[in-house]
Structures are given as structure tokens and as C-alpha cells.
Amino acid sequence: xxxxxxxxxxxxxxxxxxxxxxxxxxxxxxxxxxxxxxxxxxxxxxxxxxxxxxxxxxxxxxxxxxxxxxxxxxxxxxxxxxxxxxxxxxxxxxxxxxxxxxxxxxxxxxxxxxxxxxxxxxxxxxxxxxxxxxxxxxxxxxxxxxxxxxxxxxxxxxxxxxxxxxxxxxxxxxxxxxxxxxxxxxxxxxxxxxxxxxxxxxxxxxxxxxxxxxxxxxxxxxxxxxxxxxxxxxxxxxxxxxxxxxxxxxxxxxxxxxxxxxxxxxxxxxxxxxxxxxxxxxxxxxxxxxxxxxxxxxxxxxxxxxxxxxxxxxxxxxxxxxxxxxxxxxxxxxxxxxxxxxxxxxxxxxxxxxxxxxxxxxxxxxxxxxxxxxxxxxxxxxxxxxxxxxxxxxxxxxxxxxxxxxxxxxxxxxxxxxxxxxxxxxxxxxxxxxxxxxxxxxxxxxxxxxxxxxxxxxxxxxxxxxxxxxxxxxxxxxxxxxxxxxxxxxxxxxxxxxxxxxxxxxxxxxxxxxxxxxxxxxxxxxxxxxxxxxxxxxxxxxxxxxxxxxxxxxxxxxxxxxxxxxxxxxxxxxxxxxxxxxxxxxxxxxxxxxxxxxxxxxxxxxxxxxxxxxxxxxxxxxxx
Numbered sequence: 001x002x003x004x005x006x007x008x009x010x011x012x013x014x015x016x017x018x019x020x021x022x023x024x025x026x027x028x029x030x031x032x033x034x035x036x037x038x039x040x041x042x043x044x045x046x047x048x049x050x051x052x053x054x055x056x057x058x059x060x061x062x063x064x065x066x067x068x069x070x071x072x073x074x075x076x077x078x079x080x081x082x083x084x085x086x087x088x089x090x091x092x093x094x095x096x097x098x099x100x101x102x103x104x105x106x107x108x109x110x111x112x113x114x115x116x117x118x119x120x121x122x123x124x125x126x127x128x129x130x131x132x133x134x135x136x137x138x139x140x141x142x143x144x145x146x147x148x149x150x151x152x153x154x155x156x157x158x159x160x161x162x163x164x165x166x167x168x169x170x171x172x173x174x175x176x177x178x179x180x181x182x183x184x185x186x187x188x189x190x191x192x193x194x195x196x197x198x199x200x201x202x203x204x205x206x207x208x209x210x211x212x213x214x215x216x217x218x219x220x221x222x223x224x225x226x227x228x229x230x231x232x233x234x235x236x237x238x239x240x241x242x243x244x245x246x247x248x249x250x251x252x253x254x255x256x257x258x259x260x261x262x263x264x265x266x267x268x269x270x271x272x273x274x275x276x277x278x279x280x281x282x283x284x285x286x287x288x289x290x291x292x293x294x295x296x297x298x299x300x301x302x303x304x305x306x307x308x309x310x311x312x313x314x315x316x317x318x319x320x321x322x323x324x325x326x327x328x329x330x331x332x333x334x335x336x337x338x339x340x341x342x343x344x345x346x347x348x349x350x351x352x353x354x355x356x357x358x359x360x361x362x363x364x365x366x367x368x369x370x371x372x373x374x375x376x377x378x379x380x381x382x383x384x385x386x387x388x389x390x391x392x393x394x395x396x397x398x399x400x401x402x403x404x405x406x407x408x409x410x411x412x413x414x415x416x417x418x419x420x421x422x423x424x425x426x427x428x429x430x431x432x433x434x435x436x437x438x439x440x441x442x443x444x445x446x447x448x449x450x451x452x453x454x455x456x457x458x459x460x461x462x463x464x465x466x467x468x469x470x471x472x473x474x475x476x477x478x479x480x481x482x483x484x485x486x487x488x489x490x491x492x493x494x495x496x497x498x499x500x501x502x503x504x505x506x507x508x509x510x511x512x513x514x515x516x517x518x519x520x521x522x523x524x525x526x527x528x529x530x531x532x533x534x535x536x537x538x539x540x541x542x543x544x545x546x547x548x549x550x551x552x553x554x555x556x557x558x559x560x561x562x563x564x565x566x567x568x569x570x571x572x573x574x575x576x577x578x579x580x581x582x583x584x585x586x587x588x589x590x591x592x593x594x595x596x597x598x599x600x601x602x603x604x605x606x607x608x609x610x611x612x613x614x615x616x617x618x619x620x621x622x623x624x
Contacts, residue, residue, distance in 0.1 A: 059110055274407060327591075330365065338389070414516070
């Protein structure tokens with residue numbers, strides 16, 4: 001692991017030393033028959049309490065804050081079962097109890113017995129209503145039945161597992177039964193088995209349905225730090241390997257902490273910039289010293305106070321962008337399936353979950369990585385929108401991120417009609433630094449195709465021979481509309497977040513094809529590979545798009561021949577071979593590799609390697 005974790009965490013907490021509690025605002029419900037939206041309020045309480053217990057200051061005030069938070073939920077019971085409030089912070093309370101409660105493992109007694117009793121009350125209500133044995137099934141579901149979205153489902157079972165563990169032997173809860181008749185001991189045993197299988201399935205069949213979604217993925221794993229620290233031996237081993245896999249998956253496909261590659265659930269202006277004070281940015285700082293020191297947030301308490309550390313090989317992958325060189329990433333991802341109930345309330349055993357299929361293909365994540373840029377896309381079959389579980393098809397993203405200040409990027413994606421979210425917007429074919437993409441006729445809520453080019457970090461675009469050329473610090477890029485005309489103008493996109501707050505994208509140059517279904521070609525090449533801007537322009541000009549009927553044929557600047565059937569009737573090809581949406585490997589790169597459904601994952605870089613054996617749940621062999 002990288003040295004200095006404890007010092008970086010200490011600095012985050014000490015930056016808040018002595019400050020009074022500043023409560024985030026409570027907000028009205030996000031919809032009818034829902035509880036108040038108070039996630040931010042609870043996070044502010046958690047950050048304050050964790051800091052006080054960590055620094056041994058304002059202990060009485062911290063206890064009072066935890067009780068205040070619990071009483072708020074008891075007074076507003078709809079907020080307990082609402083997916084957007086309670087389970088976002090409940091596992092943090094349980095961690096604080098494990099560390100600082102009456103029998104805490106770090107400093108027992110900083111949380112008093114009366115506080116412990118009060119904060120467990122809303123947790124009992126949550127688990128007794130929202131946890132049932134069938135939800136913890138893995139024999140039928142294979143853990144691919146997701147209640148609400150992927151990150152909500154994980155937060156949900158994180159809370160049920162930990163509350164069951166903590167309270168099952170307490171006299172006041174030992175003999176209580178949940179709504180389905182289960183005792184906490186029975187639920188705890190069921191969730192232990194489920195968590196182990198969940199980790200193994202992600203190693204075998206694909207890590208995240210919400211593909212490389214910065215905020216959603218960081219939220220997915222935030223309770224896993226509790227599994228690692230407080231789980232039994234089987235859970236700790238499985239989760240430790242899962243976390244090693246997660247951070248290797250994150251590390252190999254980022255530049256300066258900015259996530260590249262094909263993604264989903266990239267809502268609103270998250271498509272055009274990446275938050276540097278939340279999500280995986282916090283983890284990048286504490287584990288790998290990438291980026292800047294973040295402010296303390298209740299969201300991240302598990303990572304800051306937890307015992308998990310990424311292995312040295314993962315730290316090497318994360319930090320050594322130049323040493324990684326130039327390489328390709330291919331990954332299988334789950335996304336096909338049956339859409340279930342959207343679960344604004346988590347206490348609905350009468351409603352079906354999202355059911356993912358794992359018997360075929362559907363998505364091939366492909367990225368071409370260079371020290372100067374990452375270009376990637378989710379190559380998908382041209383299917384009807386209803387073939388996909390919506391968390392997979394929602395707000396898919398593709399494009400290029402570049403090394404450099406200002407978050408430089410080029411994003412060719414059909415614009416959401418409301419500038420926030422659309423579904424099943426595009427399909428694509430990519431080889432190396434060359435991408436062909438087209439808006440899908442089977443989209444939902446997508447407007448015109450746009451190519452969004454950031455003003456910050458990129459040169460002013462030059463239009464020559466109907467091609468748009470632009471320069472990044474270490475690369476050149478070109479955008480070409482394969483059919484018809486286009487416009488280009490400097491402007492921003494404006495929209496509204498789910499909470500009602502408005503936003504504007506960063507300043508950009510936006511290319512809009514006249515024909516919304518015209519294919520768009522994006523070419524990117526490192527300066528070290530091509531030399532001058534003029535040589536790059538000449539290479540691009542020499543590549544002539546050709547239509548044979550509805551089929552676009554294009555030989556790229558890298559010499560690869562790509563085809564795209566613009567009538568969607570056939571699979572795109574690369575050098576004569578149809579895109580394989582179900583390849584033999586689930587992870588395939590120089591740094592992360594595993595066969596589909598195999599369970600043996602290898603993480604490697606140079607002389608360092610680590611093998612994760614998910615076939616039996618045991619830790620693999622680590623080479624320093």
C-alpha cells in the first residue's frame with residue numbers, strides 16, 4: 001500500500017477541529033407519498049460526530065447530535081424507508097457504535113448507552129420493514145436481483161447486515177421478529193452468505209451495472225468498509241478481494257483521478273465535468289495521494305476510519321500513468337434484464353426487483369488508454385430500450401478525457417431532452433483512438449446528437465475541410481460528421497437536478513449535426529505518436545468515410561477498418577470481425593484480467609502482482 005494514509009486522514013479531520021455543528025438543510029420530499037429529503041442533513045451530523053469522537057472533543061455535543069438525528073427519523077417515519085435519506089448514513093452510525101459505543105473497539109464509552117439505545121430505534125424500524133429473507137436470496141437470484149438501483153440495493157443490504165449483527169444479541173432485540181417473521185440472527189446469517197456470493201458474482205460476471213459512475217460507484221462501496229472491518233472471516237476475505245478488484249478497475253482507467261471509459265448513469269452536467277471534492281476523488285486522495293485534500297464529508301467516514309488498504313500493485317497502477325503506457329481495456333458488463341419497481345420506498349416486498357440476465361452479452365466496454373488521454377465507449381447491441389434494465393441504459397456516456405488542467409474532454413452523446421437524463425441514446429464501434437457512434441432510433445428522451453468540447457484545457461477548435469480539429473496538452477483530436485452538415489458554436493447547456501436545483505455545464509464548443517442520426521467520427525492520437533498538428537490533420541484528411549447503402553465504412557488513422565450499419569440491422573465490425581458483446585474474458589487488460597465466470601482475477605504491473613481467488617473465497621498470493 002502507499003504510505004501516508006493515516007496522515008492524510010488525520011489532516012482531513014484536524015482541518016475541522018473545534019468547529020461547531022453546521023447542519024445541512026432539510027428539504028421537502030422529492031415526490032408524493034415520500035419522506036423528507038434529508039440525506040445532506042444526516043451527513044452533516046455524521047461528519048460532526050465522527051470528527052468529535054476521532055479528535056476527542058465536544059463529546060456531549062456529538063452524542064446529542066446523533067440523538068437529534070435519530071429522533072428526526074422517528075418523528076418522520078416515511079424518511080426511514082425512503083430510498084434517498086436514511087440508508088445513506090445508517091451504516092456510519094453503526095461504525096461509530098462499533099468504534100466508540102459502550103463496548104467500542106477503539107475508545108469505548110465516547111458514545112453513551114442512552115445514545116446507543118436511541119440511534120438503534122430507527123434502524124430497527126428500517127430493517128424490520130425493509131429486510132426479508134427473499135431479498136437475501138442468492139440461490140435463485142445469483143445476487144443479480146437489485147432492489148431499486150445498484151447503489152441503493154448495496155446501501156440497503158449493508159444496513160440490514162450490520163444492524164442484524166450489532167443488535168441480534170442485545171436483550172431488547174434478541175427475540176423481536178421482522179415483518180416477514182425472521183429474527184435478526186436469521187437475517188444476519190442470510191446476509192453473510194449473500195455478501196460472499198455478491199462479491200464472487202461481480203468478479204465472475206462484471207463489476208458494476210452502473211458502469212464507472214463516479215458518484216454511484218463510490219456510494220455502492222461505502223458500506224463495504226464495514227463488512228471488511230466487522231465481518232466474519234468469510235465476509236472479510238471476500239470483501240477484501242472485491243475492494244482490491246474495485247480499486248484496480250478504477251485505477252487503470254483514470255488520468256489524474258478523472259475517470260475515463262464508457263459509463264452509465266452520468267446525469268446532467270456530470271457528463272461534462274467530474275466532481276473533485278466527492279465520489280472517488282476522496283478515495284483517490286486518501287489511498288493514492290492523487291488530487292487535493294478534500295473536506296470532511298459524512299459520506300466517506302467508512303473509508304477514512306476503516307482498516308482496508310489497496311495493495312501496492314494497485315497503488316502503482318493508479319499513480320504511474322506514464323509507466324502504464326498505451327493499452328486497451330475490454331470488459332463484459334451486465335445490463336440486459338427485466339425492469340422492476342423503482343422503489344422510492346424500500347419496504348415493498350410485494351413489488352419485483354430489477355432482474356439482470358447473465359446468460360448472454362449485450363455490452364462490451366472498450367477503452368484505449370494512453371498517458372495523454374483515454375477514449376472509451378460502451379459498445380452495445382442496437383436493442384429496444386425495454387431490453388435493458390434502466391440503470392444500465394440511463395445516461396450512458398462515451399468520449400475522451402485528456403491529461404491536463406481544467407478537466408479537458410470531448411463528449412459525443414445525444415443530448416437529453418431535459419438536459420439531465422435519457423435512455424439508450426447511442427451505439428458505437430471503437431478501435432484504438434478511433435470511435436464511430438450514432439444515435440439510436442430506440443432511444444428514450446434523447447434530443448439531437450451533440451459533440452461537447454470543453455473550452456478549458458483544449459485549444460479553440462479549427463474547422464478545415466468539414467473536420468473540426470482541436471489540440472489537448474498531450475494529444476490531438478478531430479471530429480467529423482459522416483453525413484450532412486453541422487453547426488459549431490460556443491455555449492453552455494442548462495438543466496435542473498432531481499432536487500430542483502439548476503445547473504449550467506462548463507463553457508464549451510458544441511457541434512450539432514444537421515441530421516440527428518448522422519454518424520459521428522472521433523479520432524484521438526497522442527502527440528508523441530504523430531508529431532505535429534499538421535501531420536495529424538493530414539492523417540485525418542486521408543481517411544475518407546464511405547457509405548455503401550446504409551453501411552458506413554471507415555479506415556481510421558490507426559489503419560483499422562470499421563463498419564457501422566446505420567440502419568441498425570447488423571453488428572458493427574472491426575477489421576472484418578463483428579464486435580463480440582460476450583467475449584471470453586470479463587476483465588481484459590495488461591493490469592486486470594479474468595475469464596468470464598471463472599473467478600480467478602489477476603492484478604499485475606511490472607514485478608508486482610496479486611491473484612484473487614473467488615472460486616473458494618480465499619485470498620490469493622501477493623507478490624511484493
